[in-house]
Amino acid sequence: MKNRKVARGVAAIAASAGLAAAGIMAAAPANAQAIPFNLYVNGGVECKFAQPGQPWGDIWTMTRWMTVTNSGPQAAPDVVLQEFAGQTRYAKSLGPGEQLRIETTWAGCWPASISGYTHSSLIDPLHDNVGYWANVEIRDVVP
Numbered sequence: 001m002k003n004r005k006v007a008r009g010v011a012a013i014a015a016s017a018g019l020a021a022a023g024i025m026a027a028a029p030a031n032a033q034a035i036p037f038n039l040y041v042n043g044g045v046e047c048k049f050a051q052p053g054q055p056w057g058d059i060w061t062m063t064r065w066m067t068v069t070n071s072g073p074q075a076a077p078d079v080v081l082q083e084f085a086g087q088t089r090y091a092k093s094l095g096p097g098e099q100l101r102i103e104t105t106w107a108g109c110w111p112a113s114i115s116g117y118t119h120s121s122l123i124d125p126l127h128d129n130v131g132y133w134a135n136v137e138i139r140d141v142v143p
Contacts, residue, residue, distance in 0.1 A: 037072025037096070039079065039118050040128040045135035047109035062110070065103040066131065068118040070094045078121035083114060094120075111136045 043066035050059045068081045068089075079094040081102060089100040102116070113134035 035072065035125060036074040036122070037070050037076040037120075038124050038128070039068050039070055039076055039094075039120060041066060041068050041081070041116065041118050041131040043067065043114050043116075043131055043133040045112050045114055045133055047135060060109045061105055061107060062112060062135070063103060063105045064112060064114040065101065066114050066116050066133075067099045067101045068094070069099045070096055072096060072124070076120045076122065076124065079118065080120075081116065081118050083116040086114075086116070109135075 043064075045062065045064045047060060047062045050061065066081065066083060068079065070076045070079070073096060075096070076094045077092070079091045079100060081089040081100040083102050087102045087104075089102055091098075091100055094100065100118075102114075111134070113132065113136075115130075115132040117130040119129060
């Protein structure tokens with residue numbers, strides 16, 4: 001008798017959970033909105049050897065850069081590009097295909113990196129809003 005009551009209770013809870021999940025799944029397409037834009041961050045650190053005729057002091061240069069691009073069909077409002085512990089760029093509106101850029105060029109070349117993130121006042125897909133780039137390569141030790 002007691003087992004029957006427990007089984008009936010478990011069945012009722014499972015049925016309620018199933019109905020709730022089905023209701024959420026049925027309502028999801030009606031509530032879904034198209035993504036109006038996508039901001040993605042790209043960057044790099046590059047060393048260049050100067051062209052012939054350059055002064056010896058400027059023979060090596062290192063450029064660190066980071067950009068945010070709007071790849072969506074609509075403009076992104078209030079876009080911020082922030083380098084971690086560094087510069088910030090702001091655009092009131094960033095149209096499709098437009099970019100914000102942070103760039104620094106230094107004399108010499110040494111191991112360096114650049115990292116940062118972007119965001120807008122509206123939510124966009126976050127999987128490509130943060131980045132890290134370096135000019136060093138980590139290799140496996142060959143025994």
